Structures are given as structure tokens and as C-alpha cells.
Amino acid sequence: MPALDWxxxxRVAIVGGGPGSISTGLAFIKRGYDVRIYERQPECKAIGGAVLLSTPVLAILRSYGVDPEDFGSYTVTYFKNKSGGERVKLPFNAEVERIMGIKGWHYGVLRSSIFKKMLELVPEGVIHADHEFTSYVEREEFIELSFKNGHQVTxxxxIGADGIRSMVSRQAFGEPNLFHTGIRLWLAWCDHIPDIPPNEGMISHDxxxxxxxxxxxxxGKPGFEWWVVEPSWDGKPVPEDPKAHLTGILKDWAQPMPRFLEATNFDTQVYRWEIFNRPSMKKWSTGRVVCVGDAVHPVSPYAAYGMGMAIEDGYFLARALDGVDLRDLRAVNAGFELYEEERVDYVNHNMEFARFLGRMFHSIPRPLANIRDMIFDYTPLLSNFLKTGYLKKAEEETLRLKELQVV
Incomplete structure (x- = not known):
């Protein structure tokens, strides 16, 4: 391993080896900082299935050097009911498309595929595997990190990018007070299936x-990601036969949902997640320590934004510290505050909005759920709700990324 400048x-030390960590590292390297990434596993490896990435995330990845061809193709997203009746067609913002040079809004990609492309951009010697973080000690002009293998770093x-059970965040901010959000996610993917439109996605509910x-x-090959969200609780038994369980849910669903069952290898292409959150935080930094991604804001899949927000965090953090002498604690804290001003309220809104959607679709008892569904089927309420609660703020955030615009 070559010796890199330090x-x-x-000197930027990042704990954790997921997409948020790698994005943070790439963003700081591009701004001339010396970066070391410490991962407790033998290698940096993305877990889980496919993800949706939105325009601002794609623009950030493009700025790092990821080939836009790796993003796949734009997709038109429909909200429907179980019978296939259309409730909402999410609109594209023509101005966002024009100035960002990216058609549409959401792109589907396998998490491991896009993460591999990100890892290819990391210079050799930056990532240090088999380093499990244990603690840090702050000094006046530096910070000391300790690892389980006995290694110490100044x-x-x-930067804590070590996930929902972050050890960095725990030392900096105390117990995370994680709580179950009331939903379980079955996330799967499969190869391409003929006759299913290649540029349409569907989110449907009963x-x-x-x-x-x-x-x-x-x-580089087309396929499909598909998923099922169901009510759950901490400690809910896991079905012994996931395929039979999901078949029971999807057997009367509108096409093409039932077709994905037979096209999917349930041993290698299906992942189950119990969804936990933590209470929203107003501060993500203290002293010389700051966090990104799930370490401070784990998010429900209803945001379709977990990996995306972590990637964005790293970019915004490096931008806020651009040109700062990191020995100067006052300047560092000013940069952290700018990062928090740009991110905390926006991210908390998305996290809380996603949690609300999860409760609205999965925790309302049957008589009230029937009324909810009638309202969504026959009024524009859901459309207005999604546009004001999600799209409007996301588009405003995108328009502020002026340095990533192509026109």
C-alpha cells in the first residue's frame, strides 16, 4: 500500500466504509484534502439490493467521475392501487432536467453496482480495512482515533459514516434511542422481464x-428492482418461507407484480430489513467530530433516499469546508455549521415525512384505511401531498447545486 500524504x-479521518463514507472521501480528495477511510470489515462492501437515486445524487456522482451511462435510464413513476388504478403520475421538472442535464428524476440501480463504480475512483491507500473504531480523544489542534486492532491515528x-449503530455518533451524542418504525421491507431484484415497459415504475398499495x-x-444490464412493505414490529417472527409469504401477498395484485416472484432467486436476490429510526437531531457535529448518513439520520424506505442522502451529505460537508485549515477549530466549526444549515432541516423533513407515510399506509385500521384509499383513488390529495411534501423541496435543493449545473 503506497504511503499517502497526511x-x-x-487530515480527514472517516470511520465507516459505505456509500456515504466513500462519497465523503471523494468529495474531500477533490478539494485537496488527505483522506483515510477506516472500515471494520475486511473490505468495503455494499449490502442490500437495488436503490433509487435522484437527480441531485446523480449529479454529485457525475462530478466525482462516475460515468452517467452507469445510471441506466430515466423512469416515469406512478402511484397506483392494488388493482392497478392510477392515483398519481409524478411529474418531471423541465427546468431541473435542463440545467442538470439529466432526464427525469429517479433512476434505479443495484446498490453493489453503483458502489463498485464509486470505489474504483478511490485512490489506492485511502481505505484501511479491518479497522474497527473504538473511541476518540479530542485535543486542541487535532483528534486521536483508536481501533480495536491497537492502531491509533491522529x-x-x-467524520462518522458508520451507519445506524454508529460508534462515532454514540460517543459524540450519546445513545441513539433507536425505535422500530412499524414496517418491514422485502427488497428484491431480478433480470429483465420481456413486455414490462422499461421506463415505468410503480408504487402501489392496498x-x-x-x-x-x-x-x-x-x-450494464437491464433488470428490475421490486419490493414489498408490510406492517411489522420489533421482534415480529420472520416467515420460514419468504417466497410463500410474498406470494400470498401478491397473488391477487395487478400485473406485473406477481411475475417478479418466479423471476427472482430467493436465496441470493431478496433482502429483508426491519426499519429503525432515531429521533431527529438538530446538531450533527461537536468539536472536531461530524457525522453523515445513517449515523445521524436513518430513514424509512418511503423516502427512497437513504443512500442518496448519505452521498449528498458527504458532498455538502466537503463543500462547506473547502479551503479551511482543519487545525483551526473555529473555522472547522463554522464549516460544520454551514453544513448543518444546508442539510439538517431538509434531511429531517424527508426522514419525518417518510416515517409519516409509513404510518399512514401501514398503521391505520381497516375501516379508516378504506376511507383513506377512497380519497386517494378519487381525489388529487395524494398528488398534492407528494408534490408539496417531497418533490418541491427536493427540486429546490437541486437548484442550489449551481456548480453541478451544465447550463
């Missing part, structure tokens, strides 16, 4: 389940 005033700032699909790209 210059006082430029850096100027420490009185208690969500069943959805999206086209995606896997190693």
Missing part, C-alpha cells in the same frame, strides 16, 4: 401492504 491541516477532523417495482441497471 499533512496537518488537511487527524484534524473525524389497505396494509405496499408492492412496487422499478427498472434498474446491474453491471
Amino acid at each position: 499533512r496537518p491541516g488537511k 487527524a484534524d477532523i473525524l 389497505f396494509q401492504y405496499q408492492a412496487s417495482f422499478f427498472p434498474m441497471l446491474h453491471d
